[in-house]
Amino acid sequence: MCFSSFLKVSFIPSRGNFYIGWVRCLTVKYKELGRTGEKIPEIGMGSWQLGHGEGQVEALRAGLDAGCRFIDTAEIYQTEDVVGRAIKGKKDVFVATKVWPSNLHYDDVIRACDASLKRLGLKQVDLYQIHWPNKTIPIEETMAAMEKLVDDGKIRYIGLSNFSAKEMQEAQDTLKRNTVVSNQVEYSVLVRDVEKELLAACKKEHVTLIAYSPFGNGAFFEPRFAPFVEALTRIGAAHGKSASQVAIAWLLEKDPVVTIPKASSKEHVLENIEASGFKLTREELAAIDELCKKYKKSPLVPLHLGSLLKHTTFWHGSIAKRWMEGRGKKP
Ligand SMILES: NC(=O)c1ccc[n+]([C@@H]2O[C@H](COP(=O)([O-])OP(=O)(O)OC[C@H]3O[C@@H](n4cnc5c(N)ncnc54)[C@H](OP(=O)(O)O)[C@@H]3O)[C@@H](O)[C@H]2O)c1
Numbered sequence: 001m002c003f004s005s006f007l008k009v010s011f012i013p014s015r016g017n018f019y020i021g022w023v024r025c026l027t028v029k030y031k032e033l034g035r036t037g038e039k040i041p042e043i044g045m046g047s048w049q050l051g052h053g054e055g056q057v058e059a060l061r062a063g064l065d066a067g068c069r070f071i072d073t074a075e076i077y078q079t080e081d082v083v084g085r086a087i088k089g090k091k092d093v094f095v096a097t098k099v100w101p102s103n104l105h106y107d108d109v110i111r112a113c114d115a116s117l118k119r120l121g122l123k124q125v126d127l128y129q130i131h132w133p134n135k136t137i138p139i140e141e142t143m144a145a146m147e148k149l150v151d152d153g154k155i156r157y158i159g160l161s162n163f164s165a166k167e168m169q170e171a172q173d174t175l176k177r178n179t180v181v182s183n184q185v186e187y188s189v190l191v192r193d194v195e196k197e198l199l200a201a202c203k204k205e206h207v208t209l210i211a212y213s214p215f216g217n218g219a220f221f222e223p224r225f226a227p228f229v230e231a232l233t234r235i236g237a238a239h240g241k242s243a244s245q246v247a248i249a250w251l252l253e254k255d256p257v258v259t260i261p262k263a264s265s266k267e268h269v270l271e272n273i274e275a276s277g278f279k280l281t282r283e284e285l286a287a288i289d290e291l292c293k294k295y296k297k298s299p300l301v302p303l304h305l306g307s308l309l310k311h312t313t314f315w316h317g318s319i320a321k322r323w324m325e326g327r328g329k330k331p
Pocket residue numbers: 045046047048049072073131161162184185211212213214215216217218219221244260261262263264265267268269271272300
């Protein structure tokens with residue numbers, strides 16, 4: 001990551017005077033999205049469980065202004081409107097959203113996408129992802145709708161989420177005119193299950209792995225992982241970086257990985273972005289790998305449960321919806 005600053009002069013009407021100050025610009029590194037030739041920021045901003053207040057909009061806008069021009073949302077998160085407010089008037093933002101597995105019949109995909117575009121205030125979304133596989137609906141039918149959305153200019157790229165290597169291949173095989181560009185899955189220093197198979201499959205097929213929950217959905221900051229965080233703090237100190245930045249930099253060492261931490265405050269957003277371009281040494285990476293053996297957590301949706309759920313209509317039900325919506329989280 002590079003730093004640059006520029007002088008900002010703004011008029012503050014309430015005070016009737018001018019404010020002159022230096023604004024720090026962070027340059028986030030980019031990685032190629034799939035084999036599209038297009039590059040996206042290696043750090044984006046997640047929005048699950050993000051509140052709806054002005055503070056959250058400001059946090060996202062601060063990230064965009066600092067060069068982190070990639071935001072992830074989903075119809076189920078109920079944050080597309082917040083993202084819409086944050087990106088209003090901003091150019092060149094890469095917006096990713098997702099269709100929920102209960103909406104994977106052809107007409108439902110089209111309807112869901114139209115509704116997402118409306119909430120986001122966009123005519124076209126950059127990346128449209130299938131949030132979870134739903135084996136009760138043929139993947140051919142869903143992917144045909146995704147291709148129709150590309151043809152109609154409503155989405156630019158087709159992505160997946162929570163697909164295994166085999167499911168990813170099956171989805172790709174049904175596509176006629178497009179390729180799958182990404183698969184968004186849980187990956188962090190605490191949850192490394194994708195390393196068994198999916199990471200290698202993504203690399204081989206040139207599918208970008210979008211690592212979600214890089215802080216284990218906040219578990220990284222819980223007291224049980226305090227010794228782990230202390231160890232990463234010591235590693236980061238040599239580079240002037242925090243434990244959170246070490247956790248992100250460790251992920252970004254993996255290819256083809258980009259990540260989307262969720263942060264509700266401007267401070268957290270900027271801290272996360274500043275992990276871009278920071279290189280851990282080979283010895284530090286090995287030390288972190290050793291620590292990871294001791295500090296692990298269960299995935300948000302454990303593999304066997306996930307496989308079971310993909311074959312049922314669970315995701316259509318209210319328990320799943322309430323969980324994903326993160327109800328009770330206030331701004
Ligand atoms: N496709 C899927 O099925 C799926 C599933 C889960 C997540 N996701 C995506 O991935 C995104 C990220 O994952 P996540 O929301 O599960 O959680 P996460 O990014 O692993 O962790 C978020 C938590 O970490 C805290 N945090 C962030 N940056 C911090 C920093 N620099 N210092 C201290 N605390 C910090 C946040 O606090 P504050 O909010 O207070 O800043 C929040 O409590 C989601 O928002 C969503 O877009 C996708």
